[in-house]
Amino acid sequence: QKEVEQDPGPLSVPEGAIVSLNCTYSNSAFQYFMWYRQYSRKGPELLMYTYSSGNKEDGRFTAQVDKSSKYISLFIRDSQPSDSATYLCAMISERVTPLVFGKGTRLSVIA
Amino acid sequence: GAGVSQTPSNKVTEKGKYVELRCDPISGHTALYWYRQSLGQGPEFLIYFQGTGAADDSGLPNDRFFAVRPEGSVSTLKIQRTERGDSAVYLCASSSIAGGVRDTQYFGPGTRLTVL
Numbered sequence: 001q002k003e004v005e006q007d008p009g010p011l012s013v014p015e016g017a018i019v020s021l022n023c024t025y026s027n028s029a030f031q032y033f034m035w036y037r038q039y040s041r042k043g044p045e046l047l048m049y050t051y052s053s054g055n056k057e058d059g060r061f062t063a064q065v066d067k068s069s070k071y072i073s074l075f076i077r078d079s080q081p082s083d084s085a086t087y088l089c090a091m092i093s094e095r096v097t098p099l100v101f102g103k104g105t106r107l108s109v110i111a
Numbered sequence: 112g113a114g115v116s117q118t119p120s121n122k123v124t125e126k127g128k129y130v131e132l133r134c135d136p137i138s139g140h141t142a143l144y145w146y147r148q149s150l151g152q153g154p155e156f157l158i159y160f161q162g163t164g165a166a167d168d169s170g171l172p173n174d175r176f177f178a179v180r181p182e183g184s185v186s187t188l189k190i191q192r193t194e195r196g197d198s199a200v201y202l203c204a205s206s207s208i209a210g211g212v213r214d215t216q217y218f219g220p221g222t223r224l225t226v227l
Binding site for chain 2: 043096
């Protein structure tokens with residue numbers, strides 16, 4: 001079993017839909033959680049950064065962390081075709097250490 | 112300011128050859144990471160530098176892989192006797208150590224290595 005599990009999809013939704021992406025993990029030491037977005041043939045770019053449990057909102061994006069269940073989520077409201085990309089969850093137990101990534105979920109938002 | 116840059120963007124080589132991949136981090140970032148991303152997978156850690164020294168090289172798959180960062184800025188990932196299984200996108204990331212979101216890792220566009 002990998003440390004971080006993420007359904008690779010693909011996930012296809014109509015424009016304007018609410019998208020829910022999630023990851024589960026096995027290492028209870030993880031306490032910093034990130035979501036990266038990766039467009040085709042580009043490097044990952046940070047979307048959300050969360051420390052410990054709770055919710056964080058930034059525009060159309062909301063990140064949730066439930067450490068008791070070892071489960072993290074990213075919600076995208078009013079999805080747009082420009083949101084079509086691969087979404088990677090990543091996590092670390094201590095600052096300034098290598099990220100442990102999920103496999104990534106490929107999302108397509110259809111106009 | 113400029114982001115992380117990587118050269119070349121694409122590299123095609125033959126099995127058994129030697130390759131070097133270069134990473135230019137964001138100016139002032141002391142931490143530098145190399146990851147490898149195979150098709151349909153998330154990035155997997157290879158090696159991490161803090162300044163000039165390798166703080167953690169536990170992700171290097173075998174002794175054909177080596178990386179240096181002699182002056183604490185540019186880094187080179189070196190692969191000897193390349194194998195077809197080395198084909199992947201090699202990603203470099205850099206970060207400061209300032210704390211919180213300020214030590215976010217910023218990624219370059221990657222080098223796509225193809226071993227024929």
